[in-house]
Structures are given as C-alpha cells and as structure tokens.
Amino acid sequence: MIKTKGLVKVYRTDEVETTALNEVDVEIKQGEFVSIMGPSGCGKSTLLNILGLIDNPSGGEYHFLDHEVSNYSERQRSNLRKNNIGFIFQSFNLIDELTVFENVELPLIYTKVGSKERKERVDEVLEKMNMMHRRNHFPQQLSGGQQQRVAVARAIVNNPKLILADEPTGNLDSSNGDDVMKTLVHLNQEGATILMVTHSQYCAEFGNRIIRMLDGQVVTENVVQQYL
Ligand code: ADP
Ligand code: ADP
Numbered sequence: 001m002i003k004t005k006g007l008v009k010v011y012r013t014d015e016v017e018t019t020a021l022n023e024v025d026v027e028i029k030q031g032e033f034v035s036i037m038g039p040s041g042c043g044k045s046t047l048l049n050i051l052g053l054i055d056n057p058s059g060g061e062y063h064f065l066d067h068e069v070s071n072y073s074e075r076q077r078s079n080l081r082k083n084n085i086g087f088i089f090q091s092f093n094l095i096d097e098l099t100v101f102e103n104v105e106l107p108l109i110y111t112k113v114g115s116k117e118r119k120e121r122v123d124e125v126l127e128k129m130n131m132m133h134r135r136n137h138f139p140q141q142l143s144g145g146q147q148q149r150v151a152v153a154r155a156i157v158n159n160p161k162l163i164l165a166d167e168p169t170g171n172l173d174s175s176n177g178d179d180v181m182k183t184l185v186h187l188n189q190e191g192a193t194i195l196m197v198t199h200s201q202y203c204a205e206f207g208n209r210i211i212r213m214l215d216g217q218v219v220t221e222n223v224v225q226q227y228l
Contacts, residue, residue: 001065001162001193002028002051008059009046009216020046021057022216030161033184033194035204038213044197045166047213051195052085052164053077065161082110086155086163086192088180090170092147094139094154100126101135104154111158125153129183145176152183156192163187165196169203181206 009021020043028034036044049055050062053069056077062070067080086107087093094103101122108118126132129149139147148168155163165184169177185206188194196207204210208227212220 001030002026002195003063004051004057004060006060007047007050007057007062007070009043009050009055010058019216021050023060024213024216024218026051026211026218028193028195030193031188031191032209033188033207034196035207035210036195036197036213037199037201037204037210038219042213043216044213048164048166048195048197052087052162053081082107083158084161086158086160088148088151088155088163088165088168090167092139092144092151092171094147094150096139099136099138100131100142100150103139103150104157107154107158121157122153125157126150128156129153143176144172145179148172148176148180149183152180156187161193163192163194165194167197167199169198169200177203 004024004026007021007024011018011020024047036047038044050057053064056072057070060070061068064080065084069077069080104122104125105118108121113121123132126135129152131146131149131153134142134146139150142150168180172180181203184194184196194207198204205224208224210222210224211218
C-alpha cells in the first residue's frame with residue numbers, strides 16, 4: 001500500500017534549513033497496523049503528513065496504492081487523499097461551530113455523496129462509535145473521550161483504506177485511551193491499514209510492527225512479540 005525510497009524533507013525558513021527526513025525507506029502492506037515511535041522532533045509528524053498526502057517530499061520516491069505521488073500537485077493529492085485516507089489527531093480537530101453530525105458528514109460532502117446516503121452513513125458510524133445520543137451536540141459540550149469518538153467516526157465515514165493517527169491517545173485518560181486503541185484494533189481487523197504515531201510503548205504494542213525514528217531516519221523496525 002505504501003512504499004518510500006530515499007524520502008527526504010527539508011524545511012527552509014529564512015536562512016535556516018532543517019532536514020526533517022533524511023533518506024527514509026518504509027514499506028507498509030495492506031492490512032498492517034504499524035506504530036511509529038521516536039523522540040520529539042525526529043520527523044514523525046513530517047513523515048505522517050507526507051504519507052497522508054498532506055505535504056510533498058523534497059526528494060525520493062513515494063508509491064501509494066498504484067501511484068507514484070512524490071510530485072503530485074495539491075489537487076491530485078487531495079483527490080487521492082479524500083477517497084482513501086482517514087486522519088485522527090491528538091487534539092481531535094473537530095469544528096466547534098458544527099454539530100457532531102455535521103462534523104462527521106464533512107468528508108462525505110467533500111466526496112459528493114448525496115444527502116440521503118450521507119445521513120445513513122453518518123448515523124451508522126455514530127451508532128458504531130456509540131455517539132448517536134450526542135448527534136446534535138457541539139464539540140465543546142462533549143468530554144475528551146467523546147470528542148475523540150466523534151473524530152474517529154469522521155475518519156472512518158468514507159471507509160478509508162488507510163487510517164493515519166497522530167498521538168490519538170495523547171489528550172485522553174488511560175480508560176478513554178484504551179477505548180480508542182481497541183477501536184483501532186477493531187478497524188484493523190475489519191480491513192483498514194493503520195499507521196499510528198505514539199510516545200507510548202503500551203499503545204505501540206497494539207500494532208503488529210513498530211518503526212523507530214531518530215534524527216529524520218528510521219533506526220529500527222521490530223515485529224511486536226505476539227506477531228512473531
Ligand atoms: P516529530 O513529529 O517527531 O516531533 P516533526 O516532524 O514535527 O517531528 O519535526 C521534524 C523537524 O522538522 C523538527 O526539527 C521540526 O522543528 C522541523 N519542522 C517541522 N515542521 C516544520 C515547518 N513547517 N517548518 C520548519 N521546520 C519544521
Ligand atoms: P468525562 O467524565 O467522560 O470527562 P464529562 O464530565 O465531560 O465526561 O461529561 C459527562 C457527560 O455530560 C457527558 O455525557 C457529556 O456529553 C455531558 N456534558 C458535559 N458537558 C456538557 C455540556 N456543556 N452540555 C451538554 N452536555 C454536557
């Protein structure tokens with residue numbers, strides 16, 4: 001599903017150049033649940049943004065599904081992204097002015113799904129995430145755990161092949177964090193490929209493989225014990 005070769009990302013601000021990714025090779029097969037770990041500033045979010053087609057690399061190759069996307073335009077990336085990728089963030093990133101229903105509906109509007117089908121699919125994922133009773137609430141009226149359940153509903157409403165999660169449990173207590181991890185495991189069992197950045201070894205081990213980064217490079221890759 002994902003294969004990079006010599007991926008490089010250099011950020012240029014004024015006179016300063018930062019090499020955030022320095023020749024990264026990663027391969028992720030369909031159906032995997034891969035965790036990415038490493039200290040702050042080592043390039044995890046940069047890698048997730050490039051693999052998630054939010055940003056382009058400065059160099060190297062990126063094969064996503066059957067496309068070589070490293071030189072794609074913003075429009076090409078956006079088309080591929082909105083049909084194939086769901087994002088989950090540490091800070092939930094819900095839109096405060098929209099209700100729970102409207103937040104989850106957005107990806108379906110972007111992909112031009114009709115209103116009747118939108119309603120069916122939003123209600124189906126809200127049911128799945130046990131949030132139907134908060135359908136017409138606004139994000140600020142929800143607990144953190146509830147907001148993340150809405151964010152997960154929004155990420156999966158388009159049935160994405162790939163789910164990218166950036167510290168999805170970072171703002172949650174351990175009980176709500178566990179619920180999110182169990183949901184990710186369940187989505188993986190249903191067929192979604194998952195790539196998750198985490199600082200937590202405990203969370204990382206819900207996946208089948210852990211990639212460790214340091215200073216813009218992949219330093220080790222391990223299969224999680226129970227998958228050996
Ligand atoms: P991590 O997610 O592992 O904390 P990041 O990918 O956010 O690491 O950052 C990697 C490096 O790139 C850091 O040195 C960071 O300061 C730098 N960086 C990230 N984003 C930008 C940006 N938009 N402009 C300039 N430098 C950036
Ligand atoms: P938690 O203990 O999980 O953090 P909260 O104390 O935030 O949960 O909320 C408890 C319940 O009250 C939740 O079901 C939440 O939806 C509801 N709730 C919290 N704040 C509001 C609010 N401002 N308006 C409506 N319902 C709210």
